[in-house]
Amino acid sequence: MIRVTFLPDGERVRVEEGTTLREAAIKAGFLNCKGDNCNSCWSLFEIGGEYKPGCTFELREDVIVNLNSRGENWKGENISEVTKIALDIGTTTITAAFFDESGEKIGSEVVINPQIAYGSDVVSRIEAINRDANLLAKMRSKLLKEVNQLIEKRHLEKVEEIGIAGNPCMEHILLGVSPSGIGGYPYEPEFKNAAQMNAREVGIDAGCEVFILPLISGWVGGDTVAMILSTGIHRSEEKVMGIDLGTNGEIVFGSKDGIITTSTAAGPAFEGVGITYGMPATDGAIENVRINEKGEVRVKIKGGKKAKGICGSGILDSIAEMLKREIMDTSGRMKWRAFHIHDGIYITQKDVRKVQLAKSAISTGVEMLKRELDLGAVKRTIVTGSFGNASAESLSVIGISGALFKKDAVIEGIKRALFGEKREAERIARESRWINLASHPSFSDGFMKNLGF
Structure with a gap:
């Protein structure tokens, strides 16, 4: 028998020689997987400094497997001056940014969201919870452990407040609330309002307050509110399109006269x-x-x-x-x-x-939003997402022409909320509208048409 040790939890299992990483991880309780060679877990397993695919890598000897170790190295200094932390809890990654009392960013770090073991997208995670209600507590525990490690290893003593934003599913799981209602019609979340809580009430080991940004709908969350807040779409004199190229593919259209939002199941390929x-x-x-x-x-x-x-x-x-x-x-x-x-x-x-599937979902959503609502010409398009540093030329290939890429728009929006704009974030969520285009009868036709480049 081969002994497999999973870090950082230290969980050990014994398996037969030739067992795949996927099978060992399932036995250890770390993975919820259909086993269809999708490569979704390629970023999950590290052995000897190399990343291994779960479905095809066979175990031949005792091994130590590092989970979620692909975090970005700490970038920053003067950590003792940190007073506020912004956390963007995405489906794939968690981004943390640390600020001093003046609002200057002191440092940042990115880690893998450990929930990826239960599914690469929010639908998979909701389905997993629907099959086994105990997985809600497990997903929450893993998420909080990662968040606490981000904070604890900095030995922060002056933190006054932590701001958190995520899609509706991530915010529900963070608070231990089942996201099942989001997974089916009428896609209603259990809550939408912002929350101001003590960190320990949330499960974060810190003696400070936590502000969780509000949701717009069951499919458009606090991360989109943060993006709107940081880009100023809600104050713009001209019509602006905002696109978050993430798993949920949130699309925002608006100006000072109002905000309309939708989301499309783009999937995690862009990440x-x-x-x-x-x-x-x-x-x-x-x-x-x-x-x-x-x-x-x-x-x-x-x-x-x-x-x-x-x-x-x-x-x-x-x-x-x-x-x-x-x-x-x-x-x-x-x-x-x-x-x-x-x-x-x-x-x-x-x-x-x-990528074509993800690109088509976004392109179709943009087209339908414009056509169905007769929105007219868009003067500016802003793209954000946790996927690197995209050029305007490359964005045009996936049907987003003339776009400005704004890095860390969600983090900037959380920061704004922490430094005086909480009420503005709540107003954005309250006054923005959500339209369900994915179930529109013409969506599938548009989706097929937009598959090409």
């Missing part, structure tokens, strides 16, 4: 999940790609370290460059089954197809 060599936009990720006329590839690696994988912006760049150099046609068909990017990291035909 690197389910991509063969995909990973979140943390150190070691290929975040930019260029291919010259000779077919030579140049890459930029986040953190300047050895490449471990490729994040969303690198994937979008790769697709844009392959189109430009006719390595791929507009239907998404590649000349070869895979194209080498850098140091053993490839983009495969399967990867391109997954």
